[in-house]
Amino acid sequence: MANPVSYRPAPGTIPTEPGVYKFRDANGRVVYVGKAKNLRARLSNYFQPPAQLHPRTRQMVFTAASVEWTVVSSEVEALQLEYTWIKRFDPWFNVMYRDDKTYPMLAVSVGERFPRAFFYRGPRRKGVRYFGPFSHAWAVRETLDLLTRVFPIRTCSNGVYNRHESLGRPCLLGYIDKCSAPCVGRVDEAEYDEIVQGFLAFMSGRTDRVVRELTRRMNEAAENLEFERAARLRDDLGAVNKVMERQTVVLAEGTDADVIAFDTDELEAAVQIFTVRDGRIRAQRGWVVEKTGDEPGSLERLEEGREDPALPLLVQNFLVQYYSDAVERVRQEEAEDRALLESKVRRRGVDQESHAAARPALPVPREILVEAMPEEPEEVTALLESLRGGPVSVRVPQRGDKAALMETVHRNAAEALHQHKLKRVGDLTARSQALQDIQDALGLEEAPLRIECTDISHIQGTDVVASLVVFEDGLPKKGDYRRYRIREAAGEGRSDDVGSIAEVTRRRFRRYNEDKLATPDEDVFDDDPDVETTGTRRFAYPPQLFIVDGGKPQVNAAQAVFDELGIVDVALVGLAKRLEEVWVPDDDEPVILPRNSEGMYLLQQIRDEAHRFAITYHRQQRSKRMRASALDGVPGLGPARRTDLVKHFGSVKKIREASPEEIEQVKGIGPKLAETIFEHLRNQ
Numbered sequence: 001m002a003n004p005v006s007y008r009p010a011p012g013t014i015p016t017e018p019g020v021y022k023f024r025d026a027n028g029r030v031v032y033v034g035k036a037k038n039l040r041a042r043l044s045n046y047f048q049p050p051a052q053l054h055p056r057t058r059q060m061v062f063t064a065a066s067v068e069w070t071v072v073s074s075e076v077e078a079l080q081l082e083y084t085w086i087k088r089f090d091p092w093f094n095v096m097y098r099d100d101k102t103y104p105m106l107a108v109s110v111g112e113r114f115p116r117a118f119f120y121r122g123p124r125r126k127g128v129r130y131f132g133p134f135s136h137a138w139a140v141r142e143t144l145d146l147l148t149r150v151f152p153i154r155t156c157s158n159g160v161y162n163r164h165e166s167l168g169r170p171c172l173l174g175y176i177d178k179c180s181a182p183c184v185g186r187v188d189e190a191e192y193d194e195i196v197q198g199f200l201a202f203m204s205g206r207t208d209r210v211v212r213e214l215t216r217r218m219n220e221a222a223e224n225l226e227f228e229r230a231a232r233l234r235d236d237l238g239a240v241n242k243v244m245e246r247q248t249v250v251l252a253e254g255t256d257a258d259v260i261a262f263d264t265d266e267l268e269a270a271v272q273i274f275t276v277r278d279g280r281i282r283a284q285r286g287w288v289v290e291k292t293g294d295e296p297g298s299l300e301r302l303e304e305g306r307e308d309p310a311l312p313l314l315v316q317n318f319l320v321q322y323y324s325d326a327v328e329r330v331r332q333e334e335a336e337d338r339a340l341l342e343s344k345v346r347r348r349g350v351d352q353e354s355h356a357a358a359r360p361a362l363p364v365p366r367e368i369l370v371e372a373m374p375e376e377p378e379e380v381t382a383l384l385e386s387l388r389g390g391p392v393s394v395r396v397p398q399r400g401d402k403a404a405l406m407e408t409v410h411r412n413a414a415e416a417l418h419q420h421k422l423k424r425v426g427d428l429t430a431r432s433q434a435l436q437d438i439q440d441a442l443g444l445e446e447a448p449l450r451i452e453c454t455d456i457s458h459i460q461g462t463d464v465v466a467s468l469v470v471f472e473d474g475l476p477k478k479g480d481y482r483r484y485r486i487r488e489a490a491g492e493g494r495s496d497d498v499g500s501i502a503e504v505t506r507r508r509f510r511r512y513n514e515d516k517l518a519t520p521d522e523d524v525f526d527d528d529p530d531v532e533t534t535g536t537r538r539f540a541y542p543p544q545l546f547i548v549d550g551g552k553p554q555v556n557a558a559q560a561v562f563d564e565l566g567i568v569d570v571a572l573v574g575l576a577k578r579l580e581e582v583w584v585p586d587d588d589e590p591v592i593l594p595r596n597s598e599g600m601y602l603l604q605q606i607r608d609e610a611h612r613f614a615i616t617y618h619r620q621q622r623s624k625r626m627r628a629s630a631l632d633g634v635p636g637l638g639p640a641r642r643t644d645l646v647k648h649f650g651s652v653k654k655i656r657e658a659s660p661e662e663i664e665q666v667k668g669i670g671p672k673l674a675e676t677i678f679e680h681l682r683n684q
Helices: 039-047 055-063 075-089 137-150 158-167 189-203 207-223 227-245 311-348 377-388 400-425 428-442 497-509 512-517 552-565 598-629 639-649 652-657 671-683
Strands: 019-024 030-036 066-071 105-108 117-120 129-131 257-264 268-277 280-290 367-370 393-395 450-459 462-472 482-485 531-533 545-549 571-575
Touching: 019 039, 019 075, 030 039, 030 055, 030 075, 039 055, 039 066, 075 311, 075 377, 105 137, 105 189, 117 137, 137 189, 137 227, 189 207, 207 227, 257 311, 257 400, 268 311, 268 400, 280 400, 311 367, 311 377, 367 400, 377 393, 400 598, 428 598, 450 497, 450 598, 462 497, 462 598, 482 497, 482 598, 497 545, 497 552, 545 552, 545 598, 552 571, 639 652, 652 671
Parallel strands: 257 367, 367 393, 450 545, 545 571
Antiparallel strands: 019 030, 019 066, 105 117, 105 129, 257 268, 268 280, 450 462, 462 482, 482 531
16 A cells, blocks of 8 residues: 555646546556646645545545546546546546446347347346336336337247247237237238337337327227227327326426435435426436545535535536436447347338437436536536537526425435435344444454444534433434433533533433443433433443544543543543544544444444434424523513413414413413513513
């Protein structure tokens, strides 16, 4: 593993023009590709002190053994070259939005003489046209079952086809007219091609022509008194409409747009894209990827409701890679279609124009809706317009149906990231491995079967609260969760996370010996009025590992409390939010767990659960204070009556609207106090 200092370019040798750079390892393999407006400014960031680098970036620069760059004439050209090199070298440390191999697809084997339609999962293959992905396997099969009424394309395997061809009789689908039975010559190759092209056109989104043609033929049959044929065409039209109705109408008719949203944490990002064509959601896809560490602000902790500073670069990289891949795939499909068409024309000697292949749908829509504008919006828009061959609008929706749809897409991304985290922790083998990783990293005598974690939540030192969450065997034990109102920082109007951590630790462990002797039959956890519990019993036993949310100052403060109380059989660590470092008391260097280890995933989940629980309690306390603040200073109105008053009316606004007689109906409030409250609120 090379030291970055050994291959750092000499000062002043890196140009300041836009360009693309490559990091190579000792064997010459490309491990990372990036682009920059200013190569010198960008590359200098990689040669900072290692402690200031993102964990993934730090691993990359120590894996690499050299760096090289190519100067280009414009930033658009840099975007194109970066994409080309990523596709060519497949670097280890670049984010790749690869196709998910588990998505169900509807596939058509256009490379065969008589193409077949079938359900498919897996990597794409040459000579096969794919549609989807679909959300469920049954959706593929039901769509195929409905469309074979209108387009009787074969769905059988090649083995079944060859067997019935040798027998000289069709299968059941051929008898019920859900297959045109090319195996027995019921249709010739040219007629079958027309069926396949109609099927491909419909699946590509050109449904209007199919609906118009079916409607015309149905009306024509009815006028000619061919009622059985008209009824069959009516049923076919109903099947087509049923397929179309499953595609939810979300925007105005004629709207073609892609809606893209991200949800991120410090290390990973989930992206979801909804494809809307003619106002209907035609497809949904999603990925969860690791951040590269190259994004600005990737070391900062994401606070509740705050936009990730890395989001513009994530959006930019996704747009370039996703649409470049899509256009390349469409070009390959068109080349394959042309080759197949030329082969069929030569073999049958028919007019090529009358048998034109169904053109794949345009992969770049006219409108792309994103949560945040890309880092270089003009350059990205220019690249997308060159891919589309026409104008493209990239924008952030602010209101209306499009903004509402963006919220839906973001919720899907957040759920995907949440499920991705839970998937590993929910598995027994993964949980066992996680506990073993933590034991090995911290040098514990046994795996920490019970882990507790505390976090502090406040706004500029007001309404300071803390949470204590408990995990047993790698799973949350919510009955043992605790919530604390911090006393020492309360009312001071300042933030003191270190002091708050010390207070929570002291209050948790001050009856440590009693906790160890507690039995499940005991009723009360604590007589501390500032502690709220989600359960009804004491802690049955102490933790093997206690985590504080923070770095070296926080963990040292908690250790001072341990020393004060004589706690020697509980391991103590701090989990820093900046670099996901694990700090051990009295150590100058943190413990670094591999970012993809099961132990790191478990520690992150515990820390995030403590953060969620703390901020929920903080919001409750802040809401109570804000509701009651308008009633402060009313003579004779104490906290208990104030609470009863708010509960009775539901809000201060309703109290303001009430008359003195209505206020008097609240228990404990007489006519004089009711009049005082009324006058106080009216004067406000």
